[in-house]
Amino acid sequence: MAVLGTRALNRALLARQLLLAPADVMPVQLVEHLVGLQAQHPTAPYLGIWSRIPGVTTGAISALIADRSLVRIAAMRSTVHLFSTADARWIRPVVQAAVAKGLTPGSGYGRMLTGLDREEVAAVAASYLQEPRSTAALGEHLCAVFPERDRDALMILARCLLPLVQVPPKGLWGMSGGTVLTTLQAFVGPDPADDRGPGDLVRRYLAAFGPATVRDVQHWSGLTRLGPVVAGIRDELVAFTGEDGRELFDLPDAPRPDPAVPPPVRLLAEWDNILLGHADRSRILPPEYKDRVFSQNGIVRGAVLVDGMVAGAWKLRTGGPRATVELQPFTRFRKADLRAAEQLAADALRFGAPEAAHEISVLEP
Structure with missing residues (x-):
């Protein structure tokens, strides 16, 4: 099995992240290729796109959020990401377990929710959020229906169990204001039939971050027990060995440039994908x-x-x-x-x- 050193992994990652050469793609295509951009700070994805697409403007990106081509929603690692609408529809359910980690019985919020019918809370919140509502209004509504429960715990429960979109103007460049939420389905329409699952997420991850270990995929996604998922698609992949002896998986036709290729100086956004995509970040x-x-x-x-x-x-x-x-x-x-x-x-x-x-x-x- 071929060994890939740090420099080879670095050049492969830069190529996948469209940082080795200027990207000839549109913003929505870029966001899809990168499997979303972490976006808990509104300006971060703008700079992430800017660093990869020469000549893009804040207005062009804001327009895509305003017209719902791009949406802000909690996903990998239970953090807010900017996705294309098409990707948000199928990726959010696939990473549901990662989003819901804050509700485990041993967690602080989990203990506050003991004995509560969680699906009932989610149903109440989903009905209320058919129209965009502020987080304060949602909290007040849930407390009115479930008066004996902690407001923040109820809010976290709704966030973890429902695909909630942060509605513009939140996320538009230069705009400010509180968070307003609605469900993804209310915002962009009912979900079309889509049978994509964890294996598809692994393939998309490798296209943007590979070669990588199973542990890397788990770290990026927030999901656990992905070993069997990778094993299930292993025949579609190629394998390498890292300098530390760990097995690395990749798509056969994904770019793996010559390690001697000189990369340009780059400025990365805060919370840039390239720094958050691996358990072992030593390649970057x-x-x-x-x-x-x-x-x-x-x-x-x-x-x-x-x-x-x-x-x-x-x-x-x-x-x-x-x-x-x-x-x-x-x-x-x-x-x-x-x-x-x-x-x-x-x-x-x-x-x-x-x-x-x-x-x-x-x-x-």
């Missing part, structure tokens, strides 16, 4: 930089890639007359790499705040 994130990118309060910073690996962080700030980008190299960059990062920062400012005054600052390593 040097271990010594993990704590500088992943904070203790759950923030995943925007990262700077140099030679395909995380080598710094960056932050775009907009919303006033002046927009800024702060670049923070973790080690001293070569002049050409720093110049490339500054050019990307200038492009990010034009993307995120075209009418504002622009400023770029570079911190010392």
Whole structure:
């Protein structure tokens, strides 16, 4: 079995994530290829798309959310993702077990829900959310029907058992306001028949993140016990060995570029897929930089890639007359790499705040 080193895995990942060369795709196609973009912070998926599609605008992406081509919904790892409507319909049920982990009997919310008919709560919430409602209104309604129960626990139960969409203007660039929810079916219409399941999710994952271990797929999806699922489609896959001896699976025709291919400098969005797709992130994130990118309060910073690996962080700030980008190299960059990062920062400012005054600052390593 062929051995794939870190550099080979890195180049394969960059190619799958459309970061090795400019992507000739439309935003919806990109979001589908990446199997969604993590989106609990509204601006993150915009920058994730921008980093992969040259010339895309915030207005073009917002229009796709406004016209319901793209939707924001809790999915993998029970976190909010931006999906195409077509993908949200089938992926959300497949990852239901991952979304519902917060309801396990031993969890805090699980204990608060002891003895409650959970399906009854879900049915009450689904009926109420046939029209878009604020989270506050939903909480008040559930408490009125189930007065002896904790409001937050009832809200979490509804979120975990129902496919709830965050309705625009939430998620539109430059817009603010509270979260308004409705069910996916109420928002985009009844689900067409679709028999796709975990095996299809694994295939889609490998197209965007492979080669990968079963543990990687589980880490990304939040699902467990995927070994039998991978075994069930093994005849469709090819296998490799990582430097650590673990078995890696992949699609036969997926790109695996020459490890010597030089990648361009890239700026990654906060919570970018590429940093969240594997249990072992060493193919993209040097271990010594993990704590500088992943904070203790759950923030995943925007990262700077140099030679395909995380080598710094960056932050775009907009919303006033002046927009800024702060670049923070973790080690001293070569002049050409720093110049490339500054050019990307200038492009990010034009993307995120075209009418504002622009400023770029570079911190010392």
